[in-house]
Amino acid sequence: MSARLRILVLISGTGTNLQSLIDHLCTSDVPAELVGCISNRNAAGLARARAAGIPGEIVLPGDYPDRGQYEEALQDSIERRRPDLVVLAGYMLILGAQFVQHFRGRLINIHPSLLPKYKGLDTHARALAAGDRIHGATVHFVTEELDSGGGLIQAVVPVQPGDDTRLLSARVQSAEHKIYPMAVEWIARGRVHYSSGRVYLDQKPLTKPVRIEFDID
Numbered sequence: 037m038s039a040r041l042r043i044l045v046l047i048s049g050t051g052t053n054l055q056s057l058i059d060h061l062c063t064s065d066v067p068a069e070l071v072g073c074i075s076n077r078n079a080a081g082l083a084r085a086r087a088a089g090i091p092g093e094i095v096l097p098g099d100y101p102d103r104g105q106y107e108e109a110l111q112d113s114i115e116r117r118r119p120d121l122v123v124l125a126g127y128m129l130i131l132g133a134q135f136v137q138h139f140r141g142r143l144i145n146i147h148p149s150l151l152p153k154y155k156g157l158d159t160h161a162r163a164l165a166a167g168d169r170i171h172g173a174t175v176h177f178v179t180e181e182l183d184s185g186g187g188l189i190q191a192v193v194p195v196q197p198g199d200d201t202r203l204l205s206a207r208v209q210s211a212e213h214k215i216y217p218m219a220v221e222w223i224a225r226g227r228v229h230y231s232s233g234r235v236y237l238d239q240k241p242l243t244k245p246v247r248i249e250f251d252i253d
């Protein structure tokens with residue numbers, strides 16, 4: 037690994053998590069740099085990368101005959117920028133086993149639920165329907181099984197009376213913008229290791245993610 041952690045971000049959407057990483061890395065002494073941002077479509081978040089001087093690229097699945105060849109092309113585009121860490125920040129396609137194995141230990145995701153609760157989509161609606169009192173987001177290493185890899189940090193937020201999915205998702209996203217930069221900082225400072233499916237923080241195995249409680253209105 038080079039002295040500064042080289043980070044590449046994959047996005048599909050608005051890129052507010054990307055922005056939180058840009059802001060944190062620009063205003064701190066974290067030994068890390070954003071070396072690229074790749075999207076599977078013409079995502080609004082690419083403008084954020086451009087504004088920050090980060091090379092952006094679109095790798096369109098439709099340009100390839102099948103999913104396997106798309107993922108190979110995506111892998112090549114990523115590797116050309118020699119990242120130490122690949123950060124999924126609202127990247128909305130499920131990545132196949134070969135891709136995930138290739139990047140094992142250097143591929144992280146943020147999922148909008150307190151995993152292992154609510155893997156997959158519609159997490160806010162599911163938390164509301166279940167009458168949960170707390171909800172949140174999890175930063176985790178990516179494995180072949182969807183939203184199941186080792187967790188590093190969890191943001192816990194309250195579910196408020198009168199919440200709808202819009203209010204709840206905004207509260208969760210505010211917390212995401214705190215824990216994703218924090219997770220990246222821990223990794224850049226060499227505090228995190230991933231080995232045989234297990235996450236280590238400061239040399240100690242994590243049996244569950246570090247939980248941080250937020251009381252965001």
Ligand code: GRF
Pocket residue numbers: 047048049050051052053054081125126127146147148173209212
């Ligand atoms: C986030 O809420 C994240 O939890 C999920 O996708 C969303 C991306 O939002 N994986 P943004 O594009 O970072 O604004």
